[in-house]
Amino acid sequence: MASALFSFKTRPVEIVINDHSIRYIELKTASEPIPYKWGERYLPPGIVKEGKIIDRESLAIILEECIDVWKIKRRKVRFLVPDPFVTIRKLPIPNDLHIDEIEGYLYMEIGETIHLPFEDPVFDYIVLPEQEEKREILLFAAHREHVETYSGLFTSVKLHPIAADLSSLALYRLYYQLAEKPGNENLLFIQFDLDHVNMSIFENEIPFFTRHLDVSFDHKQWEVTIARSGFQQLTYKGDPQELTNQFDEVTKEINMMMDFYQFSLNQGKNELTKILLTGDHPLLDTVQKELQKRFDVPVELLDSSKIETEKNKPLPASHNLALGLALKEV
Numbered sequence: 503m504a505s506a507l508f509s510f511k512t513r514p515v516e517i518v519i520n521d522h523s524i525r526y527i528e529l530k531t532a533s534e535p536i537p538y539k540w541g542e543r544y545l546p547p548g549i550v551k552e553g554k555i556i557d558r559e560s561l562a563i564i565l566e567e568c569i570d571v572w573k574i575k576r577r578k579v580r581f582l583v584p585d586p587f588v589t590i591r592k593l594p595i596p597n598d599l600h601i602d603e604i605e606g607y608l609y610m611e612i613g614e615t616i617h618l619p620f621e622d623p624v625f626d627y628i629v630l631p632e633q634e635e636k637r638e639i640l641l642f643a644a645h646r647e648h649v650e651t652y653s654g655l656f657t658s659v660k661l662h663p664i665a666a667d668l669s670s671l672a673l674y675r676l677y678y679q680l681a682e683k684p685g686n687e688n689l690l691f692i693q694f695d696l697d698h699v700n701m702s703i704f705e706n707e708i709p710f711f712t713r714h715l716d717v718s719f720d721h722k723q724w725e726v727t728i729a730r731s732g733f734q735q736l737t738y739k740g741d742p743q744e745l746t747n748q749f750d751e752v753t754k755e756i757n758m759m760m761d762f763y764q765f766s767l768n769q770g771k772n773e774l775t776k777i778l779l780t781g782d783h784p785l786l787d788t789v790q791k792e793l794q795k796r797f798d799v800p801v802e803l804l805d806s807s808k809i810e811t812e813k814n815k816p817l818p819a820s821h822n823l824a825l826g827l828a829l830k831e832v
Contacts, residue, residue, distance in 0.1 A: 514664055515528040516580050516824045516827040517579050517580075519582075520553070520584070520695065521698075522719065522721075523545055525821055526572055527828050536812060537809065537812065538811075539572070539812070540817065541568065542734065543568050544726065544734050546721075553648070554586075555652070562655060565659050566659050578661075578663075579664070581656065581663060581666055582672065583667070584648060585668075586714050587648040588642070590668075592710060593616060594638050595607065620643075623643040623644060624646050624666075630708070644666065669700060670702035671826075673780060673822065676826035687775050688703070688772055688773065689703070689774070691780075697716065699752050700713070701713045701756065710767075711762075715755050724738055724739065725738075756793070776799060779802065786803065790803055
């Protein structure tokens with residue numbers, strides 16, 4: 503592995519930080535993938551923006567408060583690399599390259615013949631099945647600076663970061679756990695959150711393409727209340743037309759990605775078989791219905807209600823990402 507942050511041996515707690523919240527989850531035991539405890543804390547505006555930590559001191563103070571409330575002092579932790587700082591790419595490799603030479607080859611070629619949208623990445627890869635004597639790998643790369651910034655944040659509050667993961671892989675891991683037989687699918691995964699949309703295409707369980715889109719999120723337009731579950735609940739109080747315009751822009755991006763996959767990558771030979779929708783947007787049900795009106799492909803919500811939890815308490819859909827992260831190597 504190219505970075506120790508991409509692997510682990512022991513069961514940690516899982517923490518997901520985005521622009522508007524900190525969420526955590528822990529499983530009952532390593533051998534029993536049952537959500538045991540989880541929590542959520544909304545963040546004031548300006549502390550994290552587009553995945554980048556802007557006010558590290560305030561974020562550390564809030565995280566320390568969460569650690570006390572959630573009783574996770576000095577625990578090992580896994581976290582997600584923010585989507586804007588991640589890339590997934592299919593790459594050819596020389597036919598005569600031995601399996602144990604691939605990592606060294608990537609170290610030499612990244613920045614030379616392999617160009618990424620950022621310098622000094624941390625990376626991992628999988629070797630794809632050979633096709634017509636063509637050898638390829640799937641490269642997962644993240645911006646080292648931001649991975650280390652998040653790792654340093656956890657270390658500063660006396661947590662012990664041991665692994666970083668990608669949201670697209672975490673969500674597919676959860677889907678795989680929930681689906682009886684995922685099978686040979688061409689799947690578009692849409693993570694529709696309050697402040698961004700992340701889209702990933704999986705072909706036969708392999709992620710081949712990902713696209714991140716930031717969307718406008720104005721805290722002042724949302725009323726925050728405490729639901730019966732104890733979690734904060736957001737209700738939109740702004741101009742509905744603004745949400746409609748925002749959704750139209752997102753839909754255009756989804757349509758462009760679908761066309762790119764079908765016509766640019768596959769010359770019309772492959773089509774998507776399903777759109778799977780998840781995220782923390784309060785209007786996710788409405789988003790699903792609108793997407794189904796606009797696309798012929800079946801649009802389904804990722805239903806985590808089937809997951810057994812401690813005392814059968816329902817796990818909020820907002821914690822799907824954290825649960826997918828928790829299921830890694832279970």
